[in-house]
Amino acid sequence: MKPRDRLRIAMQKSGRLTEPAQELLARCGLKFRQSRDKLFCFGEGEPVDLLLVRDDDIPGLIAEGVCDMGIVGRNVLQEYQYSHPEAGVALDELRPLGFGRCRLSIALPQDEPYDTPAQLGGQRIATSYPGLLGEWLRSNGVDAKVVYLAGSVEIAPRLGTADAICDLVSSGATLVANQLRETAVLVESEAVLAGPRDLPTDERGEIAELLLRRLDGVIQVRDSRLILLQAPRNALDEITRLLPGLPIPTLTAVDGAPDQVVVQALCAGSVSWRQLEDMKRAGARDMLVLPVEKMLA
Numbered sequence: 123m124k125p126r127d128r129l130r131i132a133m134q135k136s137g138r139l140t141e142p143a144q145e146l147l148a149r150c151g152l153k154f155r156q157s158r159d160k161l162f163c164f165g166e167g168e169p170v171d172l173l174l175v176r177d178d179d180i181p182g183l184i185a186e187g188v189c190d191m192g193i194v195g196r197n198v199l200q201e202y203q204y205s206h207p208e209a210g211v212a213l214d215e216l217r218p219l220g221f222g223r224c225r226l227s228i229a230l231p232q233d234e235p236y237d238t239p240a241q242l243g244g245q246r247i248a249t250s251y252p253g254l255l256g257e258w259l260r261s262n263g264v265d266a267k268v269v270y271l272a273g274s275v276e277i278a279p280r281l282g283t284a285d286a287i288c289d290l291v292s293s294g295a296t297l298v299a300n301q302l303r304e305t306a307v308l309v310e311s312e313a314v315l316a317g318p319r320d321l322p323t324d325e326r327g328e329i330a331e332l333l334l335r336r337l338d339g340v341i342q343v344r345d346s347r348l349i350l351l352q353a354p355r356n357a358l359d360e361i362t363r364l365l366p367g368l369p370i371p372t373l374t375a376v377d378g379a380p381d382q383v384v385v386q387a388l389c390a391g392s393v394s395w396r397q398l399e400d401m402k403r404a405g406a407r408d409m410l411v412l413p414v415e416k417m418l419a
């Protein structure tokens with residue numbers, strides 16, 4: 123294969139992860155021009171291109187070196203890892219991305235009681251995730267029959283082709299619509315950045331490092347808030363204790379009011395009305411909570 127000097131990232135062409143993944147890359151300062159066939163997006167600023175594909179194809183494209191990295195559900199990545207152990211360090215979870223959260227779970231017909239995995243022994247379980255399900259059954263010492271289905275797994279119990287299913291649950295609406303009940307959770311999933319554990323040693327490695335640095339910055343500030351307030355100096359201790367995440371605040375003197383101080387602090391996580399009201403009771407006023415756009419340590 124011809125060596126590439128641009129980084130190529132695979133992502134889902136159309137689905138739940140597409141929009142948030144594109145938004146995340148935009149926040150990292152990446153801009154793309156879409157080709158006419160809508161499969162390839164050329165990076166205009168940085169040398170990073172996108173390949174838009176079916177999500178299940180993403181791990182294979184990375185393992186085979188067609189793409190350098192991918193944005194994909196942890197469930198899809200782990201399923202590939204179980205069924206292709208030879209991929210090894212060539213394919214790893216590099217970063218959790220915090221969107222597209224869902225669970226890979228076992229679900230049974232609503233009226234079926236459930237206590238332990240053992241009761242699944244001898245049952246037929248329909249799934250698109252035979253690798254993950256097989257591993258879970260083995261580790262629980264359960265001997266069940268795995269029925270592979272590429273899609274529409276949830277209707278298998280009603281059709282009589284399976285006794286239970288192992289599928290993704292997000293809102294739970296699909297289960298309810300099919301009179302199924304979630305029992306055991308196998309994987310807590312979310313979108314992840316997948317790629318080789320060791321970055322390429324050529325130019326692409328440097329681009330990958332730049333991307334990872336920006337991603338870390340974006341992820342770190344996404345849920346951060348900058349809080350600004352004014353407080354009497356003698357209330358500082360109490361107010362500092364009330365700041366979410368206990369950040370170390372920056373203090374600024376107020377001209378003409380030596381007993382007052384302006385407090386500025388970067389809080390991890392959101393700041394609730396209740397927390398603001400508690401700080402107000404402690405003496406704070408003129409409080410502002412601001413979203414953070416970028417951060418570079």
Ligand code: PRP
Pocket residue numbers: 137138177273276289290291292293294295296297
């Ligand atoms: C999953 C899963 C269910 C549905 C669950 O499919 O197979 O059908 O989502 O979501 P809910 O709990 O919100 O109803 P998805 O649409 O992600 O497609 P895919 O797994 O075939 O890629």
Ligand code: ZN
Pocket residue numbers: 177178
């Ligand atoms: Zn899919």
